Amino acid sequence: MTHTMLRRRGLRRRSRTLATLTSAMGLLLGAVALTSGPAGSAEPAGDCTDTFPLAGVTKGQLVEGLTVDSGVTPEPFSGEVLGVLESGIAPGLDMIIMELDSPAIQDAKGIWQGMSGSPVYDATDGRLIGAVAYGLAYGPSPIAGITPFEDMDDYLATAAGRPGRVEVGKTMAQRIAAHSDATTAQASQGLRQLPMPLGVSGLSAQRLSSLKDRRPYVSPQTYVVGEAGVAGAPTAEDIVAGGNIAASQSYGDITSAGVGTATQVCDGRVVGFGHPMVFSGDSTMSMHPADAIYVQADSLGAPFKVANLGAPVGTITDDHLTGITGSYGALPDSLTVTSDVTHGDRSREGTSHVTVPMAAAEVTFYQLIGNHDRVIDGIIRGTETQSWTIRGTDAGGVPFTAEFSDRYTSLYDVTFEASYELPDLVYGMSQIPGVTIEEVTSNAVVTDSTDRYTVGAVQQYRQGAWVTLGKKDPALVKAGGKLILRSLLRGPSGVETVTTSFTVPKRAQGTKGSLSFIGGNELYSEAAYQNSLSKILAGIDKMVRNDQVQVDLGLFGRNTEVTKSQVLGPFDLVVTGGRRVRVIVS
Incomplete structure (x- = not known):
């Protein structure tokens, strides 16, 4: 359960929705206040659309698709097949090249980050061809690389490395140039997976930027953070083919997630993205619905979707070359990270739930920094007395508890000075095979003294x-x-x-x-x-x-x-x- 209490002179402030703002190349997402357990609404009725065989895909074939640029309701787009790149994604895994069109795509000057997973159907019989997953490497364009659904349905994971840039030959480059604003030289730069770095809520833009490269467990590509209010949170029923879907390593104060599009919902299972999230194979990420606010055009890179996350509604069980797969209902096991900070007459307790164990140190670091910043509300000199506890089990299942108390004084930034020792230890423990961390708690009192x-x-x-x-x-x-x-x-x-x-x-x-x-x-x-x-x-x-x-x-x-x-x-x-x-x- 997410606890976000802010007390000041006896006044409790309501929790506000967190939304992330992105850099030019990042996918934008947000996070609403997350409730405990799965969202209360029922899972949506599945479409279980028949698959169009890759062998039947032909140049000039007309297609139709679904995606969301605002809200939760999918809107149609149309397109045409330009050809098929053999082994374009990985050995034995082909990529279909299409030109797509809709008013939203025209407004954004091309397909956008967050469109990954958007289903594409044959315009004649409605069978599912595949999912939007790749865009031109040189910049915004209506040209899309499609992952065939017959491979997504198989959850293919080869021994090949995760694809970075997909090369195209001279003939395909000329064909792409003829159907877009790209020149042959620009099209020859190939296609790349639509970017999906992690979005992180709970920290300010300045703070998040300053933390990059400061610790070995901090992700190099993350989104900066702001706050926004949302009238209503999306529910499980909003995850439909062409609708929004998010995969999260943590949720609560610190939500670390990526937002894309669901390709198919069938028999309680969801397939989406058309490419990996973090390429983990088996996965314990939580699955969330999302509410798109708008698509932001970006002349320097792919446009990106701005969205808010709803409460978790299930588990992402697979994260492979051809996309992610999730199930409704039970949430993945999670460890809780709780921080309680007091500074003068302000105090707050905040909690995050981490579903991917290797993300525990990073989320702990962000939880401590974010809660300090929320209470102290500035980079200040000062002194902090802090006590913390780590609980878990060793490789044999035997419980352990580690505890420590300390005092920190900084002449520049007491928040950072007091916030790296605990996540460093969480990082060390998480590297030991068989060790399971179940709970991390920290209690801190900050003063302005630098004596x-x-x-x-x-x-x-x-x-x-x-x-x-x-x-x-x-x-x-x-x-x-x-x-x-x-x-x-x-x-x-x-x-x-x-x-x-x-x-x-x-x-x-x-x-x-x-x-x-x-x-x-x-x-x-x-x-x-x-x-x-x-x-x-x-x-x-x-x-x-x-x-x-x-x-x-x-x-x-x-x-x-x-x-x-x-x-x-x-x-x-x-x-x-x-x-x-x-x-x-x-």
């Missing part, structure tokens, strides 16, 4: 007094004795004293070494990047908080090595900096 401690002078207690150590004044200790030390943490309100001691073993006589006081903010944990769950959990247990101090002692001599470490704190502020002094054992 910090800095590690200052290191002193040794000897002969009844504290002696400040330096380059010319090392720590001195006898083998078998106790080394008593302290560091002065300097803060805005004064000095905090940190005291510790080490017993030096007798075997260390004659050794030399060093001792370091290191602020926790200077330390980096590699817990997320281990090759087993047990090592990740052990690494979490050893993580040092940013408001702690780690003290390391190292002594070295002939055939002798002594290393010891302690962690002190936590303290009431983040600790930065460090000091290192020499140690001599007599």
